[in-house]
Amino acid sequence: MFLPHQLVGQLLNKRFDQDVRRHFFRGMDFAGPAGDPGWFGPGSAVWHVHSHMQALVFGLQCAAYLERLDPSIYWMGVHHSRLVREDTRAHDMPQLDPAGAAVRLGHSVAFFIGTAYGSTATAEHLSRTVRSMHHTIKGTRPDGARYDADDPEWLRWNYATVVWGLATAHELYHPQPLRGKKIDRYYGEFVRVGEALGGTGLPTTKKETLECLHSYLPKLAVTYGTAMATGPNLGLPHSALDWAVRDTMPPWAQRLIQHTNPNIVERTARRALVWSIINGVHVASGPVPEFEQAKARVAQPSGDRAQVDHVYA
Template sequence: MPSNPIAAKFERAFDADIRAKFFKGLDFAGPEGDPGWFGPGSAVWYVHSHLPALVLGLVGAAYIEGLDPSISWMAYDHSRIPERDEHGVPTGNVDVHGATVRLGHSVSFFIGTAYGSTATAERLARTVRAMHHTVKGTRPDGLPYDADDPEWLRWNYATVVWGLATAHERYHRRPLRDIDRYYREFVRVGEALGGTDLPATKAETAECLESYLPRLAVTPIKAFGTGPNLRDSEAKPWEPGSPFMDWAARDMLPGWAQKLVLYRPPNPLVLRARRAALWTALNGLHEATGPIREYREAESRVAKGAWAPVESTAPTAPDPVLSREEVEAMA
């Protein structure tokens, strides 16, 4: 246990709320010499080691992801994020617990694929692919949606790498000088989930996101969970669904997306103060806590040898067809 009181408190909270629930079966300590998908010295190891910025990046990614109406309806039909009444009908509010569970799974995935053993990273990718295979349906306007659609996978991938890289550039104390190295490396994660023709630079990702604009929209689901409609949210400032996290996510958006969601930044003085406060809070927490245990275990694992990293993460064979219950049992 860390001797720093803040670090010790964070470690206890992370252990109880995230690690115990979402890191089950993930191996970071062995086998000796296994670098996993990336290894030390990689841009992914560096970016993902700043856990507070990583979490903010995931919140931003989830926000822009939901501008695709199909993804809005996927969440409506298949996820625990919408709050529902006793009859299962969404109320228009965010289910804080459901959103926290989604965030916990996301954190375990992006920590596990960064620092876990090769087998751990592959297991996580198989689980996510299996879950995607179960997400199929029809929107209210009659259009079908399918989480295995290559176009959806490309959009989803672009939103995630954009969110993580943007939060890193804006809020990391010492951001990478060559952010494109992160974009190039991260393609490995997208390919492991079945993505093809993925953007591999910051410019390509920005172009990819904007190219989807004709098919994007603010659905009622999206509108109910953002901006003024969150004023009565009971979520704490750092939780998904809180007005502050909603502001932080919308403030990160590209200009065209800010127009789409009617984002109006505060006056320049307030904007600078908010960003400075968030920068200070994120880096203060990171400096106080240091790298999480999984990062330290991965460093120790790799120091004991030097395997060659895998050449490709793309699936080599079709996945078995599983029910949602069977997939959830894998997690």
């Protein structure tokens, strides 16, 4: 007989399989080749952080909110993704397309699970695919400024927002968070992903990442897209997760969007509520299958390495 949380977990996993795995995980190999640790492997900080799917998804939402403070990032999304409704794409005030935003999130989840737990060949294929997509993202903002997704400055900003979002969500909402030097291990390991996408001079610690993000402040602005999602928004429980996204931002970024933190008691209570939501879903859903497959893959004898290299060349 299934307990209520097991039934909820089954429903959540079925929905995730239908909406995400079926569409965005195709072609990824997590079960083989035998003995292949992939890019990170057992004992890595990346394996630990990304094993909590719900905190990972939340962290990606935090990163997306922070990164679009760069006007070029915002207009790249408008012009080159399904983030906004196609019939409003040429407008100065485009409207969000929820279905398109879900597609973008699905691709992101697949990428960060695939590079963490996929075989070496899978991680390399994913990074080449995303990098080739970046080559096509070039254009002009409505104010006449040009943008280019291959620009090293853009790559550094984009990378810093992602690693900050994922690491901060982990520190706040993982039941066994890495802290101090241990979380710096994550920042250091994750650089491999950023460099595979063409990034250079990337920050390798939490302190360096904060400094990197702050250095971009003169280039940032509250775009229309950010303004539409900005405001007090402190009511509970409907906006609890939305508030929590802003709560992960560096203090200077919170001031930029006029986000005001409540007193320490209320802030602690809000974080506790969000922790319960995120970890309640995590417990109900159970272990991430790709993580379990990767552990089994690495534990297998490697066999004929020459044959494996030939197959995945």
